[in-house]
């Protein structure tokens with residue numbers, strides 16, 4: 001096991017932000033990235049992660065690792081780490097390849113799991129949680145992660161415009177819960193909510 005870790009470290013790409021950005025741009029043009037966030041959301045993740053000096057970020061819904069890559073680029077600067085959860089083994093395998101190519105495998109803990117159960121095992125405090133899995137589950141994830149997010153930390157959720165119906169209860173909750181202050185990223189194409197914990 002130790003030998004495998006050493007081998008992986010030897011063959012992992014050396015990290016440069018320019019290299020990572022170039023790979024994310026290539027992924028953006030790939031037709032298989034259909035479910036992923038858009039670069040405008042990614043640039044926001046990159047910014048907020050640094051603004052909050054985030055050290056611990058949790059992502060629910062890895063897919064092939066595109067959005068994770070944006071968090072990881074910022075976490076390289078803050079000295080933080082990303083935990084990212086995915087239920088589909090093929091997507092998780094591809095995400096692992098993405099992290100190796102980006103040169104961020106050392107700071108990404110990728111878990112093949114049902115996030116609804118895995119989240120319960122993850123201790124706080126978390127600086128950022130990004131919810132991007134099955135839309136009707138968003139309200140459950142919100143309830144599970146809110147106690148783990150530090151004051152001033154944020155819960156981000158994707159597809160608040162194009163999947164508002166299936167997550168209607170979640171959207172009502174984050175706009176009425178006194179525990180958070182919610183705004184929406186205006187430039188996000190598919191919609192991104194930003195709920196800051198008071």
Ligand SMILES: C[S@@+](CC[C@H](N)C(=O)[O-])C[C@H]1O[C@@H](n2cnc3c(N)ncnc32)[C@H](O)[C@@H]1O
Pocket residue numbers: 035036037060061062063064065066067068085086087088091113114115116132133134
């Ligand atoms: C929209 S995609 C994520 C896209 C990714 N965040 C990005 O922007 O690059 C949603 C992912 O959530 C995963 N997912 C759905 N329900 C899940 C669950 N209960 N546990 C873990 N992953 C789940 C799906 O398999 C899918 O890969």
